[in-house]
Amino acid sequence: MEKGSINEIQDQIIDEFSLLDGDMEMANIYLMELGQKLPELDEAHKIDDNLVKGCQSKVWLKTHFDDGRIIYQADSNTAITKGLVSLLVRILSDQQAEDIINADLYFIDKIGMNRFIGTQRSNGFGAMIKQMKLFAVAYNTKMKNQT
Amino acid sequence: MRTSNQEILDRNRVKLNIEEIRKEFPILDQEVHGKPLVYFDNAATTQKPRSVIQALTQYYTGYNANIHRGIHTLAEKATTAFEATREAVRDFLNAAEVEEVIFTHGTTEGINLVASSYGKENIKEGDEIIISAMEHHSNIVPWQILCQEKGAHLKVIPVNEAGEIIFEEYEKLLNEKTKIVSIVHVSNTLGTINPIKEVIQKAHDAGAVVLIDGAQASSHLELDVQDLDCDFYVFSMHKLYGPTGSGILYGKRALLEKMPPYKGGGEMIKEVTFEKTTYNDIPYKFEAGTPNIADVVAIKSALDFVQELGKENIAEHENKLLAYANQKLSQIPGLKFIGTAKEKVSVISFVMEGLHHFDIGQMLDARGVAVRTGHHCTQPLMQVYGIEGTVRASFSVYNTKQEIDIMVEGLEKVVKIIK
Incomplete structure (x- = not known):
């Protein structure tokens, strides 16, 4: 199946969350369910090199490149953060580096999760977004230097 | 010692009118995520009365x-x-x-x-x-x-x-x-x-x-x-x-x-x-x-x-809340208290089987309940217990048993979801 664009997937996610009608408890539960569906990162990859710094919950991010696209794999030791992480993977993984760099992740605000941004000390979600974009920038730079 | 005089203590001891006291704390009169705020993060900082x-x-x-x-x-x-x-x-x-x-x-x-x-x-x-x-x-x-x-x-x-x-x-x-x-x-x-x-x-x-x-x-x-x-x-x-x-x-x-x-x-x-x-x-x-x-x-x-309220009266109210919360929380399957000293103030730390404290904190926040999660700036103590962190609920003079019930309901819900 053809992967949708970043904004198409964001809009899907906004639709899904709109069914919850702003109920924060339901949103948390839904996030936990989504997190459970995210394939677990192999223990061998849960190393400090892949760790995105957060104070209370840990997030691991692993990246590889596949024919101009960036593939992200991620995991977290807390259920809700893992759900959030799964959304980012769903949106940004298997996209062009350029698109990832320019992505405006408006879904975060629309689904009421902006409270997780800017609290890097507590959950590493904001730091993860930065890290994902940073990988895309690094990849792009590398490609440009080669051509 | 000033407080050793039992007669004075008894004379001063009055049952506090918590509803009236709550009115002195303007911040308590608000909703969080559409639910009345339950503030149980008093060990981090207490709220301020109108007079302050x-x-x-x-x-x-x-x-x-x-x-x-x-x-x-x-x-x-x-x-x-x-x-x-x-x-x-x-x-x-x-x-x-x-x-x-x-x-x-x-x-x-x-x-x-x-x-x-x-x-x-x-x-x-x-x-x-x-x-x-x-x-x-x-x-x-x-x-x-x-x-x-x-x-x-x-x-x-x-x-x-x-x-x-x-x-x-x-x-x-x-x-x-x-x-x-x-x-x-x-x-x-x-x-x-x-x-x-x-x-x-x-x-x-x-x-x-x-x-x-x-x-x-x-x-x-x-x-x-x-x-x-x-x-x-x-x-x-x-x-x-x-x-x-x-x-x-x-x-x-x-x-x-x-x-x-x-x-x-x-x-x-x-x-x-x-x-x-x-x-x-x-x-x-x-x-x-x-x-x-x-x-x-x-x-x-x-x-x-x-x-004005009297410290002994405040303590009496807080100790009642502590006893009530202890009794209620002890009925939640998989919940383990961290810190069971004989002499305690109204601070309760706990962990729950199969659940990260961060998730518990988020689930409670969705119900308007503010608790603290993490190591509480006591990492060496966490190492003693072999844990990364706890959920901590701490009660103050303006808290009520009803608020504890709201927290307990939230935790029961979390347990159900995990099952």
């Missing part, structure tokens, strides 16, 4: 002026209010003299002041400083810095499974090299009340001075620094219904007078020439620069609030 908020406003709208040196009316008013707070704190602690009360930014600054100033003059290579395994990072790091500077050693009193210091081990640590014992009165993570009077006595027998970290104790327990015979007692006002950024260092006059200044600047000097400066007397010697006047002025309103 008004004192701040009145200061800025009525008599804001720099204190002590001004000769105009506003400066006099501000100085009078500022020094009236000092006297109120003296009374609150039953300190012998008002000069023994020093205003700080909070507990952390108080400990750093003593570590830097007293430590500078009195600690030498090979000396020992004793703390306990349940200390907040604020009562660990300043001593580590001092030990590194001086080549001194930090010794740690271990705690048992219940979260109490092992007194015999403490006694074994004491010797002629012990110069300072710095210990928390009440654990911020566990709620344990330490037997500080006995700790102080033993330390003095060994020739050491004692600093008590009263950050958590000051809002729950009756304090009498003369009866305790502690050398230093530090606490933060923001955990005691007062403004943020304000705190108290109590120190015995004889010690404070001998200690060198901690910071240099205005207020703390008698006379300055380029060759030599003579320092002001205590307490001003330790209050360099323009102090936090507005917040200090408002401290008095916070202390008045506590005195």
